[in-house]
Amino acid sequence: MATPLVQLRDIHKSFGGIKAVDGVSVNLHPGEVVALLGHNGAGKSTLMKMLAGAYPIDTGDIVIAGQPVNIRTPSEAQAQGIETIYQTLALADNLDSVANLFLGREKMTPWRTLDDHFMEVQARKVFHRLNKNFTNIRVPVRRLSGGQRQVVAISRALYFNARILIMDEPCAALGPEETAMVGDLVRQLKADGVGIFLITHDMPDVFGLSDRLAVMKNGKLVGTYRTGDVTEDEVLGMIIAGKRPEGKAQTVRAE
């Protein structure tokens, strides 16, 4: 069996005595989409924020492509090829799309100043790939539509060649057309061998895009199943009651 791209092993995280993530282990393989499901407060976003370097881990191990890694900051996660599209999009509303795309990873000239022209040209290319009508890239992103803002957030993952992509509710604020765009993109990245963790509440997304699904409740993992093996009712049973479907095998990877 090939080495998983990501192994999260027995991860724990508490906030002031409350166990937000309690002994969760999940794997992710190249070219695989794993949906992370659960109620609000189940711990899925917290788990992903630890992988993204936004929260330090209390105990547990992260293994990337067979190598144990110590991820303490977002920059260290980025260095591992981990990109995150947050539900909030993590955009600085007062800056333009180009600045947001490169935020924290600006291209500098040899004189240690911002290379604005380079960044604008590159940004134009990557935005164009996602949305051909997106041209007002020099206005503050607060003036953009929800779909355009999403394009900027997704572009970060594309431009910096994500190997592991975390998408937190990527379609929550989008119209049908833009949701379809995100779906196409997920399939395309999957074909390129990117591993994707997809946090979502939307059942059509789960069944349309994911290979496997992992359900969390109260910080614990209920179970991990091949998406094709379970029904929507069984998934809802896991999310709501924490009840494992009878006679269905758990799985660490989709075959």
Add this chain to the structure above:
Amino acid sequence: MNQNLPVWRRVGIDLRLLLMCVLLAALGIGFHILSGGVFLSPENLYNVAQQTAVVGIVATVMVLIIVARHIDLSVGSVMGFVGVLIAYLQYTSGWSWQTACLAGLAVALLVSIYQGWLTAVLGVPSFVVTLGGLMSFRGAAFLVADGKTQPVNDEFFQRLGGGYDGGIGTTWTWVLAVFVALVLLVRMAQRRRARQRHGMPVEALWLELALVAAPIVVVFAFAWVMNSYRIPSKDEAQGLPIPVLIWGVVAVVLSFIVHRTRFGRYVFAMGGNPDAAALVGIPVKRVTLMLFALLAVLVTVAAIVSIARLNAGTNSLGTGMELYVIAAAVIGGTALAGGSGSIFGSVLGALIMQSLDSGMLLLDVPIGRRMVIIGQVLIAAVVFDVLYRRKFGEN
């Protein structure tokens, strides 16, 4: 690009700053008429420019502090403390002015790092930290020399504050004006070439030339006014006062930091969305500490200019300055909510505040009434800011 935008917006004209320019001109003309032709005389303009420099220098960096969603209420007290210290080290301890200034800078950095550390690392609101600092460092200013005024006598040092020998002379003023004009023109040409090289559309040449011509005209007009003021006992006119030169250099350097460096971009990102800044990997604490360190440097510069101008360090130096500095930043378009502001705006804001103050002084408005008005002007600026942003949907 952005063909749907009106021309003035596409070329980067800020409607709000334009409005402030108009307001400044209106103030100037209004006071000129009311004062019977004194306000716009070269002598008065020379003094106003020179008096504004201290507030202006600190206001440039206050813009960045407010942009990053912080505030510093202690700038006046810290400036007083550092100013008295530098004067004390020269007068009472007999240090050279250079060593005294470096020691002052070191102390200012310590103060700023202390306040910045409480704010950035421990997460205490900067409002509280610096409100305490406002009181503490005013006290420290008293303690340095036990409340005694410390004269400074070094002739070169005194020139840093302007005054009798504090102009750079007519020749250098013209040279500087020509230099600034050339830089503006070259930058415009470079920007056009870079855009063409990257296949981006450029505006019509006449339009860009007109946009560069406006500031050039202002620069030459200012140089001409400064070169028209001659102190009766001297042969040559004053030219640009050194404090104004320092202020200009500070404003250019800070504009450069804002637009061309990572640090400047991070300050704006942190102000626009602190959570996003942390999530994309910006070292928020380090940038905040660097920002407070930058403030310390400029407060020291302001303290030096200020004691050089007064020829002494007193424990009341800079009292109430925080209000002028914050008002200058806000009048210049800095949002108290953070995330937006401009250095050039703070220059205009400082000029508006000082013109108002000097104008009223010239008209013999009593001190009580002046304070009432200046305080309300700050509030009016914030009200305008709130209404403007609501109208143009910037929040």
